Amino acid sequence: xxxxxxxxxxxxxxxxxxxxxxxxxxxxxxxxxxxxxxxxxxxxxxxxxxxxxxxxxxxxxxxxxxxxxxxxxxxxxxxxxxxxxxxxxxxxxxxxxxxxxxxxxxxxxxxxxxxxxxxxxxxxxxxxxxxxxxxxxxxxxxxxxxxxxxxxxxxxxxxxxxxxxxxxxxxxxxxxxxxxxxxxxxxxxxxxxxxxxxxxxxxxxxxxxxxxxxxxxxxxxxxxxxxxxxxxxxxxxxxxxxxxxxxxxxxxxxxxxxxxxxxxxxxxxxxxxxxxxxxxxxxxxxxxxxxxxxxxxxxxxxxxxxx
Numbered sequence: 001x002x003x004x005x006x007x008x009x010x011x012x013x014x015x016x017x018x019x020x021x022x023x024x025x026x027x028x029x030x031x032x033x034x035x036x037x038x039x040x041x042x043x044x045x046x047x048x049x050x051x052x053x054x055x056x057x058x059x060x061x062x063x064x065x066x067x068x069x070x071x072x073x074x075x076x077x078x079x080x081x082x083x084x085x086x087x088x089x090x091x092x093x094x095x096x097x098x099x100x101x102x103x104x105x106x107x108x109x110x111x112x113x114x115x116x117x118x119x120x121x122x123x124x125x126x127x128x129x130x131x132x133x134x135x136x137x138x139x140x141x142x143x144x145x146x147x148x149x150x151x152x153x154x155x156x157x158x159x160x161x162x163x164x165x166x167x168x169x170x171x172x173x174x175x176x177x178x179x180x181x182x183x184x185x186x187x188x189x190x191x192x193x194x195x196x197x198x199x200x201x202x203x204x205x206x207x208x209x210x211x212x213x214x215x216x217x218x219x220x221x222x223x224x225x226x227x228x229x230x231x232x233x234x235x236x237x238x239x240x241x242x243x244x245x246x247x248x249x250x251x252x253x254x255x256x257x258x259x260x261x262x263x264x265x266x267x268x269x270x271x272x273x274x275x276x277x278x279x280x281x282x283x284x285x286x287x288x289x290x291x292x293x294x295x296x297x298x299x300x301x302x303x304x305x306x307x
Contacts (some may be wrong), residue, residue, distance in 0.1 A: 038285060039224050045288040046144050050075075050107050050174055053226075056281055056291040057178070060227055063279045064291070069227070071102070074179040079159075081175075087113075087168040090121070093177045095150070096157045102180045103229035104147040105302045106130075106162060111140030118145045121161035130162075146218070147177065157283035180227055195245065195304045197238065206238035208245045208270035210304045224283040226291065231278060234301035240268040247273055247305040255306075273305035 057073045064071045074097075082090040095101070110116050113136045119127040131145035150158040164172050197209035213235045217225040240246070242255045246268070257265035278299035284290035 059293045060281045068181050087170045089164045091162045093160050098190035100181050105178045106145040108175035109173040110143050111171050116166040119163040128148050208238040208306045210234050216259045227281045236270045236304035238270045240306035245305050247307045251306050268306040272301040272305040273307050276300040
């Protein structure tokens, strides 16, 4: 009876969170005050359950439905487990919609192990280490592993195999692969931004325009960001001519001043004129079992002008 009550309370708590959570708005000062050492310490102690992950990702994906790049979460159970209970298990998952899948996160609860190593089996049969924990908590730990996605160039579906080595006394419970998938719908998506550099024919003398800048968070020291996996944040570059893409009347005067008095007046700068916010989920900075849903202001450059 108590177990049933506990499960019911957990479900009610998850529903309450899903309905009631509002994303916290993050300002520039919050980003500047990020502590790399604190983040590194949190990453060592990550212990986010599948319920917490699914709940917060539900809030996140709901928020993205109002953006130009909506997303959804698909959580998959293994289609086959080889060597179950042996401490050296192979988990097989069937993946679909590969061309739309942005990233894949393996989550599982491992108990009774002093250490754990997670390997992804690649196409030629070799293995790549994707996660290693040298010291496990005696009571068990939720182990996360970011997986490499198979190429979608040949087929939209594929099998992915994971080998978990955790010793003879360990148990691997509730393994799942969580796919973050880009979907259609939401706000109409523009294939190109208004001032995209790709729209210009003369690539050697670009006028002020927006260039693509694909940001992969885990490659720039932001491993605590769980979603999105990547984003085209954009940046501005190019020349500022007298009659093209000027932001203000003052900009036109500065262009002329630079032409006639180049030693006294610098040319205008190509800079963002419109930006959008970015919705993210990240690990809580104080509690390794929790996640936060955030709204980062002014993170995506959508248009550029000379200022």
